[in-house]
Amino acid sequence: MEIQTVWQNGVFKPIQPLRLKHMLVTIKVPDEEIADFDPANEKEYTSEPYKTTPVVQGRADALLIRMEQIHNEILALPEDQLPTVTDKQLERIRAMEMREDR
Amino acid sequence: MDLLLDVNIVVDICALREKFSAIAAQAVEQCILSGGKVWLYAGSVQTYDYNLRNELRRAYLSKGRQLSNAQCAGLSKATLIEFAKDKNWLAALSAEGNVFEAQDPEDEQFIRALDRLIPGEIALLTRDEQLLNKQDPRILSPEQYLTRRPEARPIDFIDLKGQQNDIRPALETGIHRVLHHGQYIMGPEVKELEEKLAAYVGAKHAIGCASGTDALLMALMAYGVGPGDAIFTTPFTFIATAEVISLLGATPVFVDIDPVTFNIDPAKLEQAIQAVKTNDGSLHPLPLTPNALPLRPRGIIPVDLFGLPADYDAINAIARDHGLFVIEDAAQSFGAEYKGKKACSLADIACTSFFPAKPLGCYGDGGTCFTDDDGLAAALDSIRVHGKGSHKYDNARIGINGRLDTLQAAILLAKFDIFPEEVTLRQEVANRYSSLLSPQSSRFTPDASLLTPHVPAGYTSAWAQYSVLAKDEAHRAALLKRLQEVKIPAAIYYPKPLHLQTAFAFLGYKDGDFPVTEDMAGRIFSIPMHPYLSEENQKTVANVLMEREEK
Numbered sequence: 001m002e003i004q005t006v007w008q009n010g011v012f013k014p015i016q017p018l019r020l021k022h023m024l025v026t027i028k029v030p031d032e033e034i035a036d037f038d039p040a041n042e043k044e045y046t047s048e049p050y051k052t053t054p055v056v057q058g059r060a061d062a063l064l065i066r067m068e069q070i071h072n073e074i075l076a077l078p079e080d081q082l083p084t085v086t087d088k089q090l091e092r093i094r095a096m097e098m099r100e101d102r
Numbered sequence: 103m104d105l106l107l108d109v110n111i112v113v114d115i116c117a118l119r120e121k122f123s124a125i126a127a128q129a130v131e132q133c134i135l136s137g138g139k140v141w142l143y144a145g146s147v148q149t150y151d152y153n154l155r156n157e158l159r160r161a162y163l164s165k166g167r168q169l170s171n172a173q174c175a176g177l178s179k180a181t182l183i184e185f186a187k188d189k190n191w192l193a194a195l196s197a198e199g200n201v202f203e204a205q206d207p208e209d210e211q212f213i214r215a216l217d218r219l220i221p222g223e224i225a226l227l228t229r230d231e232q233l234l235n236k237q238d239p240r241i242l243s244p245e246q247y248l249t250r251r252p253e254a255r256p257i258d259f260i261d262l263k264g265q266q267n268d269i270r271p272a273l274e275t276g277i278h279r280v281l282h283h284g285q286y287i288m289g290p291e292v293k294e295l296e297e298k299l300a301a302y303v304g305a306k307h308a309i310g311c312a313s314g315t316d317a318l319l320m321a322l323m324a325y326g327v328g329p330g331d332a333i334f335t336t337p338f339t340f341i342a343t344a345e346v347i348s349l350l351g352a353t354p355v356f357v358d359i360d361p362v363t364f365n366i367d368p369a370k371l372e373q374a375i376q377a378v379k380t381n382d383g384s385l386h387p388l389p390l391t392p393n394a395l396p397l398r399p400r401g402i403i404p405v406d407l408f409g410l411p412a413d414y415d416a417i418n419a420i421a422r423d424h425g426l427f428v429i430e431d432a433a434q435s436f437g438a439e440y441k442g443k444k445a446c447s448l449a450d451i452a453c454t455s456f457f458p459a460k461p462l463g464c465y466g467d468g469g470t471c472f473t474d475d476d477g478l479a480a481a482l483d484s485i486r487v488h489g490k491g492s493h494k495y496d497n498a499r500i501g502i503n504g505r506l507d508t509l510q511a512a513i514l515l516a517k518f519d520i521f522p523e524e525v526t527l528r529q530e531v532a533n534r535y536s537s538l539l540s541p542q543s544s545r546f547t548p549d550a551s552l553l554t555p556h557v558p559a560g561y562t563s564a565w566a567q568y569s570v571l572a573k574d575e576a577h578r579a580a581l582l583k584r585l586q587e588v589k590i591p592a593a594i595y596y597p598k599p600l601h602l603q604t605a606f607a608f609l610g611y612k613d614g615d616f617p618v619t620e621d622m623a624g625r626i627f628s629i630p631m632h633p634y635l636s637e638e639n640q641k642t643v644a645n646v647l648m649e650r651e652e653k
Contacts, residue, residue, distance in 0.1 A: 021237075052128045052248060056135055060127035067118055067181055074176045075169075082172035083179060090171060096152040 103253065104139040105130065106192060106219075108212065108228035109149050111244070112142070116181035117157040122229065122244075129227055129244035134188065137255045139267055141224070142186060145194030145211050154178040190267055193274055209233055216240045257630050257639045259591035260459050264634035265524070269516045276512035288487075289508030295515050296470070302518075303436075303446040305472035307479035310506030311486050314433040314455020315342040317469035318403070319349065320504055321429045321451040324481040325401060327352045332378045332397035335431075336366045337599040337611075338619040339405040343431050344600050353389055353397055354609065356601045358616040362556045364407045364569075364626075367618070368416035375399050375424050390610035401427040406435030406445055408595070408628075409461065409564035410557060414440055414448040429453060433469075434566035437461050437525040441560045446472045451482070456514060461528065461564045462521050464510040527633035528565040534637060535568050535629070538644035552581075552647060567595060568631040570647075575624040582627060584646055593628050 005012040005027070012027065052060070074082070107130070114122040115130070133140050142150070155174040162169045169177075197214060204210035212226050212233075225242045228234065233241050242250075266273065280289060292310050300308035311317050327333065329351035335343055337356040344354040357374045360367045370386065377386035381396040391397055402421055404412035414430070421428045430449035432438075438445040446452040454460075456468035471482050481499075484490050489501030536554045553571035557563050572578035578594075585592045599619045601611035613620065629643055 052132060056128055056132045059131035059135065060124065063115065063127045063131060063185075064118060064123055066184060067116060067123075070180045070184055071118065071177060074180050075173060077176065079170060079172055082170075082176040085171040085175050089175075092148070093152050093155055093171075096149075096156055 103133070103136075103222070103250075104141060104224040105133045105227045105247070106141045106143060106212065106215065106224055107189075108226060108230060108233070109146055109153055109208070110229055111227050112150050112182075112185065113154050113157050114229075116154050116178070116185055117161055119157070119161065125244040125248070126227075126229075129247045132248060136253075140189045141192040142189050143194065143212065143215060144191050145198055145215075146208070149208060150182060151178050154182065190270065193270075206232065213238075257590050257635075257643065258632065259593065259630045261632040261634045262458060262463070264632070265517070265520070269520055272516035272519060273513060276516050277509060280509050280512045286508050288505060289511070291508050291511035291515055292506055295506075295511040295518070298515070298518055299446075299470055300472065303444040303452070303472055305447045305452070306474040306476070307472065307482075309471045309473075309479060309482040309486060310511060311469045311471060311504045312506060313467040313504075314453060314457060314460075314469040315346060316486070316502065316504040317453035317455070317471045318342060318429065318431060319346040319502065320482050320485045321453055321471055322346055322350055322352070322401075323485050323501070324451065324478050325427055327400055329392075330395065330398050331400040333401050333403060334366075334371055334374055334399070334426075335403040336405050336407075336619070337601040337616050338364060338596060338622060339407060339431070339600065340433070340596065341600060341603065341605065342433070343403055343405055344606065347403075348606075352400070353391055354600075354606070355389060355397070356387070356611065356616060358618045359407075359622070360413075361618050361622070363410055363412070363558065364622060365410065365412035366402075366404045366417070368413055368420060371402065371417065372420055375420065375426075379424075387611060387615040390608065399424055399426055401429060403429045403431050404449070405431040405433075406438060406564075408555070408569050409435045409438050409566035410555070411435055411438050411440035411445050411448060411561060418449065427451075433457075434460060435564045437521065437528075437564035439562040445564065446470075447474075450475065451478060456510065459566075461525065461566050462514065462517060464513045464517070466507070466510055468506050468510045468514065470506070524633040525564060528631070529562065531631060531633065531635045531640065532563065532565045532568055534640050535631075535644070538640060539570065539647065565631055567593075567628040569595065569626050569628045571622070571625045572627065573625070578625055578627055581647055584649070585629075585643075588642075588646055590643055590646060591630060594626065595628055596626075597623055599623050 003018065004015045006015065111126045111130070113119065114126040130140055155178045158174050158177050159169050192215060194211065194215070195218070197218070198211045201207040201210040201214070209230070209232065216224070216226055221240060225240050225247065226233065227242055227244060227247060229243050234243055276291065280286065280291060283289065296308040296310050300306065311320060322333070327347070327350050331352040332355045333347045333352050334355045334357050335347070336359055338359050347354045355374055355378060357366050357371045359365060374386040377383060377388055378397050378399050402417060404414070404417050406412055414428075418428055428449035430446065430452035432446045432452045433455035435445035436454045440448055446454055450473065452472040454470050454472070456462060456464040456470070458465060473479050473482070484498055485501040486504035487501060488503060489497040489499035491498030532555070539552055539554050551573070555563070555569060572581055582592055599616060600606055601609065601615055602613060629647075630639070
């Protein structure tokens with residue numbers, strides 16, 4: 001089925017009423033419809049499906065910055081200061097490797 | 103609304119997955135900021151860890167860096183420890199164990215965990231399409247969560263949930279231990295609790311029992327109270343205080359209260375004892391007695407109302423002069439202090455309650471008697487187990503089935519660990535209320551003044567309730583209506599004094615016998631009070647109470 005939707009304030013709105021079985025569907029947008037990035041018009045074209053307050057945004061940023069700091073600190077450590085990984089653990093990790101969770 | 107985090111959300115944040123970490127972090131922080139709890143599922147610990155290690159290896163490899171196993175392990179460990187710091191752990195229950203027949207056992211575990219939680223109060227946060235396509239309103243993506251209209255969190259009168267979250271690991275471990283050892287009656291937790299409680303209040307003996315009411319009943323039984331005995335107490339209390347007197351065939355003799363502390367007035371107590379001794383109702387209102395027989399003064403039950411101890415120096419002195427015993431009704435005051443001594447150590451026997459709403463409350467009914475007297479302790483121990491003697495089937499006296507459940511003792515042990523801190527927090531909340539509701543506060547109109555509780559020098563209150571006095575009954579009704587309109591809970595403790603209640607009509611008391619109590623009953627009301635009440639919520643309550651009345 002092909003339908004038309006209006007792109008308004010970052011949200012697709014179908015022109016005709018539509019009931020879907022699932023929450024997530026894939027919409028194919030022709031490449032020629034994708035606007036080139038233009039900082040001056042960023043607001044007009046950028047999708048804004050959700051909003052957060054500056055406080056939430058600040059806390060979320062702080063959480064990710066903390067995580068980044070941990071990454072940098074751990075990766076700067078010499079190998080002998082890192083946890084020992086046993087063969088048993090490696091076996092378990094390998095068992096998880098097939099999993100696609102991205 | 104709380105959030106339970108699926109593995110992919112945790113991995114997104116800890117591995118800093120480029121496309122997903124920002125929105126996942128925003129959803130998590132939005133939840134915390136709006137007062138919700140973020141939960142990690144204890145049954146997924148290994149999955150969190152191993153998936154994160156794999157994702158870290160893959161992500162760094164895509165940037166041209168090969169991580170060693172040790173680096174992956176170190177990164178996973180450190181980021182998960184940091185991330186879990188302000189999160190709550192949801193226990194995996196046995197009902198979530200046998201999921202092997204499910205198409206996806208891991209998803210099935212999350213679904214089953216949701217099944218035991220309250221719908222609308224928690225959602226599973228995930229971006230797993232298979233889960234999202236279930237069209238289950240309990241399952242949300244970060245985008246869906248963030249586009250929800252944020253719900254206003256109601257102010258709780260008493261917040262038992264906040265407390266539970268702080269002690270959940272100890273609580274669950276304690277309950278689990280009892281389920282496994284199976285000593286449901288008088289198990290080891292009861293003895294452990296009794297020892298801790300006795301040490302805390304500074305009493306020689308603590309005898310756990312089934313409720314605060316049973317504690318009072320057992321205390322009177324230990325003194326052999328019966329028909330013809332007069333027990334002096336306050337009419338401004340919960341019925342349990344006087345009910346137990348009548349249950350034993352004795353007679354409650356009510357004594358009016360002090361208008362400042364709401365506790366029994368020692369000066370009027372002296373008058374009441376004289377009136378009973380001389381059988382002279384002109385000295386003090388006296389109850390009717392069967393066949394108009396005179397009463398024999400036996401004991402006094404002062405009540406530490408709302409958590410503030412009564413004036414025990416004065417009361418104990420009067421009791422000594424007249425040869426009476428004193429039973430401290432400390433149902434609301436466990437944790438309070440009086441002139442350097444803890445409540446529950448201020449009389450011959452003290453009785454407290456662990457009703458859930460009390461400062462130290464269990465998840466059902468419970469109570470304890472405290473005493474320094476070895477003989478009374480032995481009697482109380484016997485009475486609570488059907489009057490047991492040295493032989494199991496040769497009972498020494500008539501007793502009751504009044505034991506404290508082992509499960510409740512285990513719950514109380516977990517709660518007791520944070521109790522001293524909670525008493526301090528209650529004190530801070532009370533101080534903030536008193537400041538916010540003081541006449542100096544802005545937008546205050548003198549004619550709308552409220553009287554806040556007074557704590558005499560040398561006393562501390564356990565702040566079981568924060569009760570204020572309106573100008574009159576109409577003023578109270580208007581204030582309660584205003585609170586109700588904005589969904590702020592309030593309660594009246596107590597709208598009808600005991601001497602005017604139907605149950606005690608046989609005592610023949612009448613309106614006007616205890617004018618201070620009757621006045622307070624028409625004006626008093628209690629506002630939200632618990633250790634976790636935020637300053638913001640207190641300001642909301644105060645603003646509603648202090649606003650100028652619309653003309």
